[in-house]
Amino acid sequence: MKIVHYEQVECAPVQTEGAVGCRMRCLIGEADAAPSFTMRQFEVAPGGHTPKHTHGFEHEVFVLEGTGVVLEGNVERPVKAGTVVFVAPNEPHQFRNTGATPLKFLCLIPHPLRGMVGPCIAACACE
Amino acid sequence: MKIVHYEQVECAPVQTEGAVGCRMRCLIGEADAAPSFTMRQFEVAPGGHTPKHTHGFEHEVFVLEGTGVVLEGNVERPVKAGTVVFVAPNEPHQFRNTGATPLKFLCLIPHPLRGMVGPCIAACACE
Numbered sequence: 720m721k722i723v724h725y726e727q728v729e730c731a732p733v734q735t736e737g738a739v740g741c742r743m744r745c746l747i748g749e750a751d752a753a754p755s756f757t758m759r760q761f762e763v764a765p766g767g768h769t770p771k772h773t774h775g776f777e778h779e780v781f782v783l784e785g786t787g788v789v790l791e792g793n794v795e796r797p798v799k800a801g802t803v804v805f806v807a808p809n810e811p812h813q814f815r816n817t818g819a820t821p822l823k824f825l826c827l828i829p830h831p832l833r834g835m836v837g838p839c840i841a842a843c844a845c846e
Numbered sequence: 847m848k849i850v851h852y853e854q855v856e857c858a859p860v861q862t863e864g865a866v867g868c869r870m871r872c873l874i875g876e877a878d879a880a881p882s883f884t885m886r887q888f889e890v891a892p893g894g895h896t897p898k899h900t901h902g903f904e905h906e907v908f909v910l911e912g913t914g915v916v917l918e919g920n921v922e923r924p925v926k927a928g929t930v931v932f933v934a935p936n937e938p939h940q941f942r943n944t945g946a947t948p949l950k951f952l953c954l955i956p957h958p959l960r961g962m963v964g965p966c967i968a969a970c971a972c973e
Contacts, residue, residue, distance in 0.1 A: 720918045720939065721932040722925070725908070747906045747932045754935065755956040756883045758906045779874045779885045781852070781908070781952060791847045798849070805848040805874045808881065812847065825908060827954060829882040 721751050725760050733761075733769070740767020740816070749830060756829050763787065763814060763822040771813035778806035778826050780814075785822035788815050798824075848878050852887050860888075860896070867894020867943070876957060883956050890914065890941060890949040898940035905933035905953050907941075912949035915942050925951075 725746055733741035741763050748757040760783075763769065771790060780789075782802040788795040789804055790813040798804065798814070806812045816822035852873055860868035868890050875884040887910075890896065898917060907916075909929040915922040916931055917940040925931065925941070933939045943949035 720916070720923075720934065720937055721930070722916065722918075722923050723930050724926075724928050725930050726928060728930075746908070746930045751932050752934060753906065753932060754904055756906065756954065758908065758930070758954070777881055779880065779883065779954070781873070781885065783910075789847070789849065791849075796847075796849050799851075801852050803848070803850050803852050803855075803873045803885070805878050805880060807847065807879060810847055825952070827883065827885070827906070 721747065728760075730762065735770050737770030737772065738768070740764030741769055746825075753830075756827055758825060758827050760823065760825050761814070763816040765816050765819050765821070767822075768815040769813055771811065773809055773811045775808050776829050777808050778804070778812070778828060780804035780806065780827075781825045783823040783825065785816060785820050786818035787822040788817055789813070790815070798822075848874065855887075857889065862897050864897030864899065865895070867891030868896055873952075880957075883954055885952060885954050887950065887952050888941070890943040892943050892946050892948070894949075895942040896940055898938065900936055900938045902935050903956050904935050905931070905939070905955060907931035907933065907954075908952045910950040910952065912943060912947050913945035914949040915944055916940070917942070925949075 728744040730742045730744045744760045746758040782798045786799045855871040857869045871887045873885040913926045
């Protein structure tokens with residue numbers, strides 16, 4: 720069992736092209752022998768945003784603090800503490816901080832190989 | 847894309863044997879066509895607890911509000927808002943509310959078939 724407060728986990732800048740003012744913590748992942756999916760926590764500074772992009776795997780998001788919008792394609796949808804967002808595979812999306820304090824959220828993803836090429840194919844690749 | 851505030855989602859009593867004062871919301875799951883894992887939110891009343899049990903799949907937990915303990919086997923480990931808990935497959939565990947307010951946490955699990963029999967075997971079973 721791993722038990723840790725999220726603030727004790729190293730928070731590293733997100734270097735992905737298109738990311739502005741984003742930092743990320745990996746809270747639970749493959750390094751912990753998590754078998755299926757990874758829990759990350761993001762902090763987006765006021766005025767900052769995640770990349771506007773799309774990919775073949777899903778996001779399961781829970782907003783912890785702050786206010787912002789998630790772009791559903793080009794439509795801005797407001798988010799705040801307690802908002803849940805499911806981004807399905809291949810949906811264009813971006814998270815933007817429109818408030819004056821950090822926008823903090825959890826964003827969980829399936830393990831990369833499985834998520835990128837589909838659950839059945841990728842899972843079998845580890846055999 | 848699904849966007850909802852968690853409090854808008856129905857909160858149902860947990861009927862599992864050994865659960866006391868527990869309610870659960872399914873925030874993102876197979877009904878949303880989530881491919882890999884499910885986000886649930888639990889609320890445990892003061893004095894309440896989840897079942898003390900073990901199973902073949904993992905939990906990825908983030909505590910939102912309240913105070914309590916998670917039993918790692920028979921050892922009580924404190925949790926509070928911001929605590930992250932990874933319960934590996936087959937680890938005995940229980941969450942108990944030791945405070946005066948609801949203990950609220952997210953608890954994510956892999957989709958049942960995959961989680962119960964191991965990621966490779968179960969994923970291939972859907973082909």
